[in-house]
Amino acid sequence: MKRLTTKRPDGSFAVDAAAVRANDDSTAGGAAIDRLGALEDIYEALSARCDELEARIDVLKAQGRARSASAQQLLAQKLAIQSTLSLMAPLEDAHGEDEN
Numbered sequence: 001m002k003r004l005t006t007k008r009p010d011g012s013f014a015v016d017a018a019a020v021r022a023n024d025d026s027t028a029g030g031a032a033i034d035r036l037g038a039l040e041d042i043y044e045a046l047s048a049r050c051d052e053l054e055a056r057i058d059v060l061k062a063q064g065r066a067r068s069a070s071a072q073q074l075l076a077q078k079l080a081i082q083s084t085l086s087l088m089a090p091l092e093d094a095h096g097e098d099e100n
Helices: 031-062 069-087 089-093
Strands: 006-008 013-015
Touching: 031 069, 069 089
Parallel strands: none
Antiparallel strands: 006 013
């Protein structure tokens, strides 16, 4: 994947103006915005999947099946997703807090 951003010495990022365009509705679009949107979609999907796995694991625990093969597979999936989300943590912390 070719980077659209450049990291500045102060830790902020910049993008070439050609990768962003103004839309008629006072919003921005372009390649950089499209990639950011796709990245945010991935982050949201992984977060939702992690929550879903946690709920399924909780059901198995309530049934006394916490050590079953199914529970262990779900836990492994959850840990893999949490690991990926931890790599994406700078997305949440980019401005000190999540804006949502």
